[in-house]
Amino acid sequence: MVKKLVDAIKNLVIGLFTTGKHLGRHAVTLQYPKEKWQEMPERSRGIVVLLSDKETGKLNCTVCMLCQRACPTAAIRIEFEKVEKKRVLKDFIVDNTICCFCGLCEDTCNFAAIKMAPKYEFSTLSKEDLIWHRDKLQEMGRDVPYEKPVRKKKAVAKKPAEKTAGTAAKPKTTTGDETGKEKPKAQNGQTEAEKAKNETGRTETPKPDKVEPSKPEKPEPGGDDNKNKKDDSQATTESGESEKDSRKESK
């Protein structure tokens, strides 16, 4: 009886200390319209976008219709016409009013043509504006980073080259010269690495110019600064946008 009582009192006090500890901590929530995540987690599922090839700028979509079939809410509709037994994309319609953000379309796609981009702010004033067509989807998907899947046949030959390159960003360039011996492969890998370096250099240089001037005007000087550094071009543009927004908000 006494032991029970002592235990009870002890536990009550422990409970008080637990909540007291949390009272002393800083809040983890963000004041949304003013503060935002500068960079969404890579795998977060936001709006559906269509991806296009980074070099040619054309859509990756091959009109295989798998995503349309996979969509549980029938939010995707693909319109195409046949030109010499080949399907040519006419329009790609995503109805965001009924999209349930399950990500099945992204899972089914074999060509890295559709993705749930980590973008989430697309509210509109009218319902009609939420039905997005091909051009808009492509535009939204331009700056979304993605990895083009490697075709199974050529994957074996390509792997070492990729390893030396360190990035798998451009599998298309390697598709031409892979059947050779070791040396050309290594060379190829070298050039690949340099290319990648150049690429990253190019994408990284505009960052400081873009971010620095807006820094002093930022209303929330919290822990957002170091996040900017590891952004790629997509994130910088977005953060620039959000900073603009926040400035507008605070004035």
Add this chain to the structure above:
Amino acid sequence: MELVGIFKYLYELLADSGLPEVWVELIGLVAAAVMVFGLLALIALFLVWWERKVSAHIQQRFGPMLTGWHGWRQTIADALKLLQKEDITPTTADRPVYYWAPIIAFVAAFAAYVVIPFGEGLIVADLNVGILFIVAITTFTIISLLMAGWGSNNKYALLGGMRSAAQVVSYEVPMVVSILAVIVFAGSLSMVQIVESQELIYQWYIFRLPFGPIAFVTYIIAATAETNRTPFDIPEAEQELVAGFNVEYSGMKFAMFFLAEFVNVFTVSAIGTTLFLGGWQGPWLPSWVWFFIKTFALVFVFMWFRWTYPRLRVDQLMEFSWKFLVPLSFANLILAGLMKYSGWFNW
């Protein structure tokens, strides 16, 4: 800065103005009442905001942030909104009962402040039965809750009202008995004399071992139940009763219940301060500052409880009161009497 001097000066100014003495008395009383009322309304508004902040930060949120500095204007906006809302009376309600319930709750909550000393000399009326008056007047809350439950003609409201009546009646006993232990030691029912008997910190009744802490803890537990706060909030258990006795109330009447609830929290904290924590006594700062520091600290403890402990079941609630708190407080009362009689710790 002692407020008493200012009030005395104003009163003398009034007395010198040539009005008959009856009028001077009357105006003084009305002014005091209005001041206390305004102060408490402000405190209630502040407590609503503070409660939201404390709850938010315990859950590591921010709470209201958009209106003013950390959202301090939020409750003012809420109160103004409630003032504008339509005052709905259900067609099947028992009209007079329904109408008077919030008013009684409101008046009962505020009337207790007649005898609470806010500072040295800052008391509306130093009755020689002060604490008895408070105990009597705060019991009116039960009647108002029952009236609200009955008058609404709603099953949830009625259940809430009945539960709260059962709860408040059973926790009234340990609360009064633990107060009684202090009264036995102080030898007076007057709030001012009780405070004056604990001038130094070791004279505070919470530090008079062994009866003081026990009385204080039983008082705090019983007071939590009296004010219908978690973990004893079964009268308004949201998950079971929607909102309990005030389901049908809207607009200003709801606001009155709401304000009365927070004023009651402040009341029990103020009584706890007066009885156990030395009231206005304290060095350096003015007396009323000490009173408010201690009282708000106690209010914070109540809030802390609310966001820490889960709700008790009805039978657990009754068992806890009658099988544990009542015997404990009575034993404590006997202990206090023995200590007083033997002169132990009787400084």
